Amino acid sequence: MSLLDIHVLGSPILRQETERVDSITPELRRLVDDMFDTMHAAKGVGLAAPQVGRRERLAVVEVDDVKLVVINPEIILSEGTVKGEEGCLSIPEIYADVQRFAQVTVRAQDIDGVWYEVSGNELLGRCLQHEIDHLHGRLFTDRLSLLKRRKAMKEWEDEKDHYPKLLRVLPVGDLPPE
Numbered sequence: 001m002s003l004l005d006i007h008v009l010g011s012p013i014l015r016q017e018t019e020r021v022d023s024i025t026p027e028l029r030r031l032v033d034d035m036f037d038t039m040h041a042a043k044g045v046g047l048a049a050p051q052v053g054r055r056e057r058l059a060v061v062e063v064d065d066v067k068l069v070v071i072n073p074e075i076i077l078s079e080g081t082v083k084g085e086e087g088c089l090s091i092p093e094i095y096a097d098v099q100r101f102a103q104v105t106v107r108a109q110d111i112d113g114v115w116y117e118v119s120g121n122e123l124l125g126r127c128l129q130h131e132i133d134h135l136h137g138r139l140f141t142d143r144l145s146l147l148k149r150r151k152a153m154k155e156w157e158d159e160k161d162h163y164p165k166l167l168r169v170l171p172v173g174d175l176p177p178e
Contacts, residue, residue: 002037003038005052017137020057031054075132085098086098086126086140104129105117
C-alpha cells in the first residue's frame, strides 16, 4: 500500500464525470487500500477517485465506526436540508458552510461488487453527498452563494502556491501503520 498524490483545485480531473465500474479487479482493490491510506494520512473522512487522478466511479468513506467503499453510488432518498461546515482534501485550508440534504440513503456496491444501501445524516450523510459530488465533477465550492464562492476562491489564491503541479504530495512519514 502507498500514499497517492491528491489533485487540488484547478486540476482538470476534478471537473470530469467518472466512469462506471463494471468489474472488481485486483488493481481496483489495491486502489481502494491506497485511497484509505491516503485519506487517513491526510486526516480526511472521505476520498473520491478523481481526487487521486482516477476516473472510476469510486469513493472511500470513514466516519466514526462506519467504513465504506462506495462504488457506482447514487442517492436514492433524501430528506430535509441542513447547513454545515465543509472542507475538502483537494482544497486544503478552505472551509465554508454548505447546504446539503439532512439525511440521505445511498445505493452502492462494496469492494466485492455486492449492492447495499446505507443511510446517513450529520457527518456521514454530508460526507456521502460530498464524495458523490466529486464523482460528478462537482466541488463543495460549487454549492456556495456567489459571494461566499468568491471569498473561498480568494482564500485559495493565497493557498494554491503550496501545491506545485496542482498536486498535494503527502509525506511518506504520514503512512499509517499496517
